[in-house]
Amino acid sequence: MELIKDLPDRLLFAVPKKGRLHSSCLSLLEGAEIQFHRKNRLDIALVKNLPIALVFLPAGDIAKFVGEGNVDLGITGQDMVAEARAEDKVTEILELGFGKCRLCVQVPVKGGPTKVEDLVGKRIATSFEGISGKFFNEVDARVAAANGTPEKKTELVFVSGSVEAACALGLADGIVDLVESGETMQAAGLHDIVTILSSQAVLIASKKPKHPELVQTIAGRIKGVIAAQKYVYINYNIERKNLKEASTITPGRQAPTVSPLENPEWVAVSSMVLKNNVAKTMDDLEAIGACDILLFAIQNCRV
Numbered sequence: 001m002e003l004i005k006d007l008p009d010r011l012l013f014a015v016p017k018k019g020r021l022h023s024s025c026l027s028l029l030e031g032a033e034i035q036f037h038r039k040n041r042l043d044i045a046l047v048k049n050l051p052i053a054l055v056f057l058p059a060g061d062i063a064k065f066v067g068e069g070n071v072d073l074g075i076t077g078q079d080m081v082a083e084a085r086a087e088d089k090v091t092e093i094l095e096l097g098f099g100k101c102r103l104c105v106q107v108p109v110k111g112g113p114t115k116v117e118d119l120v121g122k123r124i125a126t127s128f129e130g131i132s133g134k135f136f137n138e139v140d141a142r143v144a145a146a147n148g149t150p151e152k153k154t155e156l157v158f159v160s161g162s163v164e165a166a167c168a169l170g171l172a173d174g175i176v177d178l179v180e181s182g183e184t185m186q187a188a189g190l191h192d193i194v195t196i197l198s199s200q201a202v203l204i205a206s207k208k209p210k211h212p213e214l215v216q217t218i219a220g221r222i223k224g225v226i227a228a229q230k231y232v233y234i235n236y237n238i239e240r241k242n243l244k245e246a247s248t249i250t251p252g253r254q255a256p257t258v259s260p261l262e263n264p265e266w267v268a269v270s271s272m273v274l275k276n277n278v279a280k281t282m283d284d285l286e287a288i289g290a291c292d293i294l295l296f297a298i299q300n301c302r303v
């Protein structure tokens with residue numbers, strides 16, 4: 001097949017083929033000007049403007065492929081990297097700020113245990129067998145040591161999705177699954193008693209990439225897109241005597257850009273500032289006498 005023949009010369013970049021991370025990944029690729037056309041049903045797409053091939057894989061498999069060096073780059077959740085036991089086999093280049101969630105032990109609100117130790121010897125349903133197994137092995141050992149009794153094993157029951165249904169269906173006494181808004185958990189009559197890990201989507205690279213320079217190029221582009229989403233550009237005028245204080249409010253990534261104005265007692269200042277704190281930043285600037293405060297969206301940047 002024509003497509004496969006082209007692959008050896010290209011950097012392979014694995015992207016979740018569906019699910020929670022898929023559409024944010026596509027926006028990221030677009031922002032990084034990684035242009036491709038994906039044929040219907042095909043899980044490989046050649047990038048038109050760079051020597052890259054995108055491979056669309058289940059999020060759960062991506063860490064394994066990157067860790068084994070089959071593909072140079074990938075995007076998946078930190079939870080998936082941990083579940084694949086690939087933390088030492090991949091380089092986490094960048095947290096991407098989406099796909100944020102927590103992996104939690106959850107139990108029924110009514111009549112469920114109140115602490116994780118009470119689940120020892122019981123049944124836990126999960127799609128995260130690796131992480132949950134390690135977690136409950138430690139709890140089992142700790143409880144046995146504390147009580148001076150032989151170790152009782154907590155039983156893991158694998159389910160591939162809709163994990164929250166397991167308690168109501170009588171399959172398990174508790175579950176380990178992801179929580180974001182908490183809606184699914186609450187709808188199932190559950191609450192969380194322990195957070196095992198917090199996760200978000202990450203850009204990961206193989207430890208020995210076949211195309212290291214291209215890895216750097218793509219990482220730089222994606223970092224730029226993420227920074228552009230995180231920051232806005234602020235511009236304001238201020239009396240020179242207040243510049244020191246203003247610089248502490250808008251320090252910029254390196255330092256603020258200060259330009260002289262016709263009136264020698266005044267300067268114009270520009271700086272990147274964090275988007276999520278920008279109203280407070282503007283309040284603080286106004287309070288020290290800044291005026292003509294303008295805010296600009298950043299289309300893209302390199303940091």
Ligand SMILES: Nc1ncnc2c1ncn2[C@@H]1O[C@H](COP(=O)(O)OP(=O)(O)OP(=O)(O)O)[C@@H](O)[C@H]1O
Nearest residue numbers: 018019020021059077079080099100101178180199
């Ligand atoms: N509710 C959520 N909010 C935020 N991020 C999430 C949420 N659920 C999952 N994720 C993140 O997205 C990753 C992939 O989850 P996703 O649900 O897309 O995969 P899946 O469960 O294998 O597929 P599917 O649910 O389509 O069968 C998770 O490993 C986690 O990092």
Ligand SMILES: O=P(O)(O)OC[C@H]1O[C@H](OP(=O)(O)OP(=O)(O)O)[C@H](O)[C@@H]1O
Nearest residue numbers: 161162163178179180181182183184185
């Ligand atoms: O706290 P919330 O915002 O409700 O999100 C949490 C839910 O999202 C994920 O499920 P998903 O939609 O991927 O379905 P799945 O269980 O079939 O994987 C996760 O497995 C939880 O069930």
Ligand SMILES: [Mg+2]
Nearest residue numbers: 019020161162
């Ligand atoms: Mg899911």
